[in-house]
Each structure stands twice: as C-alpha cells, then as structure tokens.
Amino acid sequence: MTKADEVTRILQEWSQSRPDLDFSPLAVFSRLHRVAKQLNRARGAAFEDAGLELWEFDVLAVLRRAGAPHRVSTKVLVSETMVTSGTMTNRIDRMVRRGLVVRTQNPDDGRGVLVEMTATGRDLVDRAVENLTAAEAALLSGMTRAERDRLATLLTKLSVVVSANE
DSSP: OOOOOHHHHHHHHHHHHOTTSOOHHHHHHHHHHHHHHHHHHHHHHHHHHTTOOHHHHHHHHHHHHTOTTOEEEHHHHHHHHTOOHHHHHHHHHHHHHHTSEEEEEOTTOTTOEEEEEOHHHHHHHHHHHHHHHHHHHHHTTTSOHHHHHHHHHHHHHHHHHHHHTO
C-alpha cells in the first residue's frame, strides 16, 4: 500500500470544494511537478559537486554521448539542448574560457564549426554523471526495479501524448 502524499490531501480538498470537476489530471501533473522540483535540487547538487552548471552538463553530455572524439556541430548542440543558436554561442564561449571545450573548423564545411570536449570537460562530465546516477538511484530507492520499469514505460507514453498535443 502506498502512503498518501500532500497531493492526495490537496485533491481531496478540491474534490470537496468542486465535486463537478475531474481532478485526475492534477493527480498526475501535480505529482510530476513536485517530483521535478526535488529532482532539480538533486541534479543541481550533483552537478555542483562535479564543478558544473546544469547548462554546462547539458552541453558536455551531448559531446560525451557522441563518442570519441567527442566532437559535434553547434547545430547538433542547439538541437539537443533546445536553446537558440545565440544562447549556444554564448555558452560555448564561456566553456572555452573554462577549458571545457574547444572550437575546431569543420573539415566537411569550411564555414562550419565543431565543438570538441577537452580532457577537463570529459573528467567533469564523467564525475557529474556518476553523481547524477547515484542521486537519482537514491531518489528511486523506495521502488522495486519492476516498479521503476513500469513507471518509465508510463512516463514515455505520457511524454509522447503530451508532445503530440503541443
């Protein structure tokens, strides 16, 4: 039996105040919102402990997942981090100054630029992802593997449904 949470109380109060409304969507999204806040705190701490800002982790994670030589175009970074090209340029500038990435000329496109992760960037993103997986595992420690898998499946479905409604 799952213990009641704060959202359960809130939904009960709403149901008494407005019995004409279906509050089942709030049962999902209010909980997601609260979990997201807790997750953001845990992620922030994991990244801070590794010496990175969240946005730096996002960029370095794209580069790390790309595999050796950990180099991608700015277009890929913009797409995968969902920021504007101007924002990405600013971020890359700041990360170059910190020694986390370098810019290189794209050999396939004379006008194009590639961004490559440095050894320092790789070390920091590796530490950050280790911290992140440990922090998120701790947050899920009260659930079985089967429960986690089922939740991941349901959240994938929710993500697809919500994206289709945009």
